[in-house]
Amino acid sequence: MNKALLLTAILGCTVAGTSLAGTYEWTSGFTQGVTENMVDDGNGNDLNISCPSDESESLSAYATIAGKAYASTSDSGGFDVIVDGELYSNPFYTDCNVCNENFTSFWEALLKANNLQLSAGGKTVNLPTKNLKQVLRPLNHKDNACRSTW
Structure with a gap:
């Protein structure tokens, strides 16, 4: 009987922990030479902006939209x-001169965002902007490892 009760308690904590996994706000972490700026909506939709500390590498971003992964x-x-209602087409792709210019204006708008959405595959999802201004930095900020290819 005690084993069954223990197993039930462990499974209950696992399920509860999984359901509370969403942070609903922007967070940042550093691992293996990469700063990751992340946000999720608690429903499986998320954005991860990965910025390597190696200056020879550029940023990349990954999103999950309605259960499908994009890069x-x-x-x-x-x-x-x-x-804030303005569409930026694949703004984290910076492997061309025009792409770099688009990224710079996108980043400036992102830093001021009140409303943020991701779109791909005919689906559009809303993401929180809570804590965004505390996590993301201007491109020329000394603590910002995010840089474009160009």
Whole structure:
């Protein structure tokens, strides 16, 4: 009987921990030479902006939208970001001069965002902006490892 009760308690904690996994706000972490700026909506939709500390490497971003994973480095077009109603087409792809210019204006808008959405595959999801201004830094900030290819 005690084993069954213990197993039930462990499974209950596992399920409860899983359901509370969403942070609903921007967070940042550093691991293996990469700063990761992340946000999720608690429903499986998320954005991860990965910025390597190695100055010879550029940023990349990954998103999950309605259960499907997308990458900014993908040849299939990545994903779009909508900031306060303005659409930015695959803004984290920076492997061309024009792309770099687009990224710079996108980043400036992102830092001021009140409303943030991701879009791909015919789906659009809302992401929180809570704590965004505390986590993301201007491109020229000394603590910002996010840089474009160009």
